[in-house]
Amino acid sequence: MKSPLLTLRGIEKRYASVKALGGIDLELRAGESLAILGPNGAGKSTLLRIMAGLAHPTSGTLEFAGGKHDRGQIGYLGHSTLLYPELSARENLIFTGRLYRLDDPAARADQLLAEEGLAEVADRRAGGFSRGMAQRLSIARARVHAPSLLLLDEPYTGLDEPAARRLTSRLQSLSTEGHALALVTHEISRAALLAERAVILKAGSVADRVENEALDEAGLARAYARALEGEA
Amino acid sequence: MNVALAILWKDLVSEWRARDRVVAMLIFSILMAVVFHFALPGSRPEELQALTPGLLWTAYIFAALLGLNRSLALELDNDALAGLALAPGNRGWIFLGKATANWILISLVQAITALIFAIFYGVDLVPALPGLALVVGLGTVGICAAGTLLATMAVRTGFREVLLPVLLLPALFPVLAGAVEGSLAAVQGGSIPFESLQLLIVVDGVYLVVAFLGFDYVLDE
Amino acid sequence: MSKNSSHSELGPPSALERRVSTWRRTLGIVLALCSIAYGWAVITAPIDSMQGIIQKILYVHPPLAYGAYLGFVITGIAGMIFLGRGREDMDRLAIASAEVGVIFCTLMLITGPIWARGTWGVWWSWDARLTVTLLLWFVYLAYLLLRSFSGPSPRTARFAAIYGVLGLVLIPLNYYVIEIFGSRSMHPENLQGGSLGDGMGLPFLLGNITLGLAFLYLVFLRWEVESQRTAAGEGSSAR
Numbered sequence: 001m002k003s004p005l006l007t008l009r010g011i012e013k014r015y016a017s018v019k020a021l022g023g024i025d026l027e028l029r030a031g032e033s034l035a036i037l038g039p040n041g042a043g044k045s046t047l048l049r050i051m052a053g054l055a056h057p058t059s060g061t062l063e064f065a066g067g068k069h070d071r072g073q074i075g076y077l078g079h080s081t082l083l084y085p086e087l088s089a090r091e092n093l094i095f096t097g098r099l100y101r102l103d104d105p106a107a108r109a110d111q112l113l114a115e116e117g118l119a120e121v122a123d124r125r126a127g128g129f130s131r132g133m134a135q136r137l138s139i140a141r142a143r144v145h146a147p148s149l150l151l152l153d154e155p156y157t158g159l160d161e162p163a164a165r166r167l168t169s170r171l172q173s174l175s176t177e178g179h180a181l182a183l184v185t186h187e188i189s190r191a192a193l194l195a196e197r198a199v200i201l202k203a204g205s206v207a208d209r210v211e212n213e214a215l216d217e218a219g220l221a222r223a224y225a226r227a228l229e230g231e232a
Numbered sequence: 233m234n235v236a237l238a239i240l241w242k243d244l245v246s247e248w249r250a251r252d253r254v255v256a257m258l259i260f261s262i263l264m265a266v267v268f269h270f271a272l273p274g275s276r277p278e279e280l281q282a283l284t285p286g287l288l289w290t291a292y293i294f295a296a297l298l299g300l301n302r303s304l305a306l307e308l309d310n311d312a313l314a315g316l317a318l319a320p321g322n323r324g325w326i327f328l329g330k331a332t333a334n335w336i337l338i339s340l341v342q343a344i345t346a347l348i349f350a351i352f353y354g355v356d357l358v359p360a361l362p363g364l365a366l367v368v369g370l371g372t373v374g375i376c377a378a379g380t381l382l383a384t385m386a387v388r389t390g391f392r393e394v395l396l397p398v399l400l401l402p403a404l405f406p407v408l409a410g411a412v413e414g415s416l417a418a419v420q421g422g423s424i425p426f427e428s429l430q431l432l433i434v435v436d437g438v439y440l441v442v443a444f445l446g447f448d449y450v451l452d453e
Numbered sequence: 454m455s456k457n458s459s460h461s462e463l464g465p466p467s468a469l470e471r472r473v474s475t476w477r478r479t480l481g482i483v484l485a486l487c488s489i490a491y492g493w494a495v496i497t498a499p500i501d502s503m504q505g506i507i508q509k510i511l512y513v514h515p516p517l518a519y520g521a522y523l524g525f526v527i528t529g530i531a532g533m534i535f536l537g538r539g540r541e542d543m544d545r546l547a548i549a550s551a552e553v554g555v556i557f558c559t560l561m562l563i564t565g566p567i568w569a570r571g572t573w574g575v576w577w578s579w580d581a582r583l584t585v586t587l588l589l590w591f592v593y594l595a596y597l598l599l600r601s602f603s604g605p606s607p608r609t610a611r612f613a614a615i616y617g618v619l620g621l622v623l624i625p626l627n628y629y630v631i632e633i634f635g636s637r638s639m640h641p642e643n644l645q646g647g648s649l650g651d652g653m654g655l656p657f658l659l660g661n662i663t664l665g666l667a668f669l670y671l672v673f674l675r676w677e678v679e680s681q682r683t684a685a686g687e688g689s690s691a692r
Contacts, residue, residue, distance in 0.1 A: 015607045016465065016541065016683040053318055055453035056538070072320030080311030086246040098238035099319035125249075141315075155386075305651055338516060385612040389603035398598055402591040405584075409630045427633045434629065439623055446615045448550070453608065 002029035004066070005149055005180050006074075007050060011060035013046055013204075020046045021204045023060070029149065033181040035195035037188065037224060044184040048153050051182065052076045072100060075147035081138040081155035085127025089118055089137050092126050093144055100145035112140040116170075132163035139170065149180040156190055168193050175183040188224055192217035202229040235319065239329025240336075246306070247337060253302045254337055257295040261345040265292040265352050280353045285415035289408060292368070293375070293401070295345070296338050300379040301396050303334050304387040313384075317451040322442035325450070331380040331443070335372055342368055355419065370432040371411030377402050377439035380437035384450050395414055406435045458671045465683040467542035470676065477673035484666045491663040492654035501653075507571035510564050512656045516664035518563040518586070522624070523668060524554020525593055529621025530666035531616030545683065547617055551596050553668060558590045581631040582640040588627060592620040 006028040013021040021043045028034055038044050049055045051062070053071035062069040075084075083092050090109050097105025113122045116136045121129075126137060135155070142150055154169070156164050171194055175181055185191050191198060198210040198220060207227035210220060247253055266286050275283070307313040307330075316326050346364070348424055350357040357364065384394040416429030462645035494512075501508035535543040565583065566576040577583065596616050602611040 015684070016605060048453055052318060054314060054541075070320060071318055074318075076314075076318050078314070080309060080313055080314070082315035083310050084242065084246060084312055085309065086249045087242065091242075091245070095238055095242050096315070099235055099316065101234060101321070135644075381615070381619075385599070385615070387528070388608070389612075391602045395599065395602055398595045399616065402588050402595060403623060406623070406626045406630050409634065414633065420682050431630060431633050435626060438626065440620060442615075442619055446618070449611045449615055453610065 002031055005030045005032075005064065006029070006069075006182075007063040008051070009061045009063075011047070011050060011057045011062070013043070013050065013055070014058045019204055021050075021057070022208060024204075026199065026206075028149065030184060031175070031178050031180055033175050033183070033195045035182045035198040035220075036201060037184060037186065037191055037198055037220075038201035038207075039186065039228065041203075043204040044121075044186075044201055045153055047201070048151050048182065048184045052151050055071035066165065072145060073147055073149065075142035075145070075150040076079055076153070076155040077138055077142040077150060077155050079092065079155065081126075081134045082141060083126045083129075083134060083137060087126060089113060089126055089129070090122040092137065092148075093140055096141050102145065104169045105144075108144060109140075112143060116140045121139075131158055132160070132166065135159060135163065135167060136170070139167075139174075148178070149182070150174065152181060152183045152185075154185055155183070156185065156187060162188070175206045188221050189217050194222045198223070200224055202227060233325060235321065235325040236329035236332065237348070239316070239326060240333050240354055243303070243330065243333030245334065247333075253299050254341055256302065257299045257338070257341040258344060261295045261341060262348055265282065265345070267347055269352065277354055281355050281419060282416070284349060284353060284355050285412055285419050288346060289371075289412050289415065291345055291349075292338075292342055292372070293408070295341055295402065296334075296339040296372070296375050296379060297397050297400065299338050299341070299449065300334060300400075301387065301392060303337075303385040305332065305392065307384075308387060313361070313388075313451070324446045324449050327380060327384075327443055327447035330384075331376045331440075334380055335376040338372055338376065339369065342372065357419065360418040360420060361364045365416055366419060367411055367414035367424060367428065367432070369404045370429065370436060371414075372409050373405060373436040374407040374432065374439050377398075377443045378407075379444055381439075381443035381450065401453070403439075406431065410435065457469075465541070465545070466680040467540070468681045470542050470545070473673050473680075474677055477670060477677065480666060480670050480673065484507045484663070484670050487659065487666055491659040492657070494659045498656045499652045503689065504572055507568055509656075512660040513567060513664070514561060514564045515657075517564065519558045519661070520664055520668035521554050521558035521561055521586070521589075524550045524557060524672070525589060525620060527672070528554060528593070528596070528617045532617035532621075535610065536614045538626040541610070541683075542680065544614065545679040546672075546676050547614065548600065548679055549672045551593055551617070552675055553671045555590070555593050555597060556671075557664075557668060558586065558593065562587065562590060580640050581634075585627040585631060589624065590622070592616075592623060596620060624659040 004027050006026075008024055008026040011021055011024040011026075013019070024047060036044050038049060046055065050057050052074055053069060064070055064073050084095070087095060090113060093109035093112055094101045097108050102108055110119075110122070112121045116139060118133065118136055118140065121133065126134065129137060155167060159167060168190065168214075171181060171183075175194065181194065183191060183194055192215055195215055198215060199206050200208040200210070200223065208223055210223045239376045272280070272283065291311055304313075307316065319326070329452065346357060346368075349355065379396075382399045382403070383396055386392045386399060410428045410431035414432070417424050417428070495509055498509065498512070500506055528547045531543040531547040531550065534540055535547065569578065570576050574638060599616055600609055600613050603612065
């Protein structure tokens with residue numbers, strides 16, 4: 001069994017009487033891909049932002065590899081690119097590397113640019129990038145500090161079909177390289193291509209967990225439909 | 233500390249390439265100088281000299297409001313602010329980097345504005361320069377400390393342009409009190425009252441501490 | 454952060470808030486009695502030979518000032534507790550005391566000039582104490598604007614709390630400014646019992662007590678409303 005990477009216990013997010021998340025227990029193991037599914041307003045993004053350390057839960061605990069949760073261990077890729085348009089691709093990565101206090105951010109930037117196939121546009125302003133290129137640079141940005149866990153918040157938003165397919169294959173290869181992934185999406189077909197495991201959120205709670213080793217689209221769609229009508 | 237330097241570098245490089253913030257602040261400041269001309273018709277030179285520090289600070293404050301709002305609004309493009317919040321460690325350093333960048337850019341605008349005021353109103357600022365620079369520099373630290381914190385809040389509400397002045401101006405009274413008094417002494421050729429400097433340093437220190445500690449909460453979702 | 458906090462402990466109303474309602478009712482009775490005595494004392498107090506009837510504003514004005522400052526201090530401290538401990542009931546207390554503080558401050562800023570017109574001959578003077586109070590009034594108006602502009606959310610609550618702390622820090626800073634630049638002050642120093650004329654001590658004392666109680670009563674009432682409003686799912690608001 002793989003060792004637990006990120007452990008969530010009883011995560012609750014509430015303000016006043018509005019409950020965004022009600023007691024989520026979740027475990028993500030090293031190298032594993034997890035899909036977090038659910039309709040709009042189910043609390044998927046809130047959960048992911050708590051996992052990323054962008055928001056604090058009202059109650060409950062997070063552990064990273066058995067220790068304290070640390071933003072420095074986690075990479076985050078959202079539907080926004082988090083990039084600075086005035087900086088070149090390389091400068092964006094160097095800047096991010098310095099945020100994460102890397103010893104040699106320039107070397108790391110060049111390495112990532114090569115890995116994401118951006119070496120020849122390294123000195124162009126990120127503001128001029130196409131959505132697909134910006135997304136690749138954004139992946140490089142998320143990996144700057146070599147995190148063992150990547151959190152993906154609706155990364156397919158705004159991508160055309162070829163770019164989306166490229167993103168899927170890139171994420172698949174990152175997964176085989178040993179990255180753990182947590183993907184928030186409302187698109188079941190994309191989740192099925194990537195994830196080994198899925199949780200389905202509904203109104204801030206886990207409605208179902210799909211744990212089959214071989215997760216296929218049809219099975220996932222059935223579970224999703226069942227979870228959503230079950231309590232309606 | 234390195235994080236603060238990285239953000240400072242990022243802000244200055246971005247501004248160097250876009251140049252929109254400094255230019256906007258400058259045009260605004262020059263317009264203020266023109267507005268004051270119409271607002272104070274027929275003033276004699278010695279009256280204007282006594283008024284210059286106050287007018288200068290009025291222009292400074294409003295130009296700074298413009299620059300501060302823009303500085304943080306830029307961080308909302310592509311959700312870059314979340315990118316900063318994701319970085320590990322104390323978020324106070326992020327504040328310090330942003331505030332320092334704001335201080336440099338605003339100081340630059342202030343220096344040029346002072347020159348323009350001197351030309352327009354025939355006030356000889358050269359002998360006052362060291363004292364004036366000290367007072368303006370210290371006063372601007374307070375503006376940038378409180379301003380960077382409050383602008384980070386204001387830009388994330390629906391009313392950013394309105395909210396920042398409403399939040400920031402009442403907090404700037406101690407800064408203005410010390411800065412205008414000190415500037416007036418400098419322009420009139422006297423030595424800067426120690427009280428002015430003391431006040432500015434105390435206020436700067438307090439605002440820096442509050443903003444450094446408070447920034448963690450401001451960046452949370 | 455507490456791990457096993459049950460809903461009843463964290464959610465509205467908190468244990469503390471449930472007690473507030475009882476305190477407020479008791480307070481209401483005492484307040485009613487005090488108000489009668491206060492009203493009677495003010496009416497029967499002798500008319501000042503120099504200032505005339507307008508002097509009676511002094512039975513209202515200083516206690517309003519205490520209430521205003523108390524409100525702002527409570528807002529700041531409650532905000533700090535909210536930030537540090539995540540206690541939302543303290544956030545609701547902060548709203549309540551900011552609003553009541555602003556009301557007291559507004560009334561103080563209205564009664565002051567009326568008295569000043571009669572005594573100094575001007576409605577307003579840029580006297581140190583007046584200036585500082587006016588600025589503080591703006592700080593807390595900004596506080597309420599910040600809350601209403603950004604709508605109820607944890608983020609709004611945090612922003613407001615930080616601004617409340619900044620406002621709290623501003624109180625001594627502003628007074629430090631006055632001290633440094635000398636208070637070119639016309640405003641009378643805080644009245645001591647001894648400086649009041651015959652028969653003026655009692656209404657003054659009753660004024661402090663009554664308006665102090667009224668302040669607490671209103672804060673508790675507003676707090677209760679806010680807590681019930683949140684419990685009913687309307688979310689906190691700052692209108």
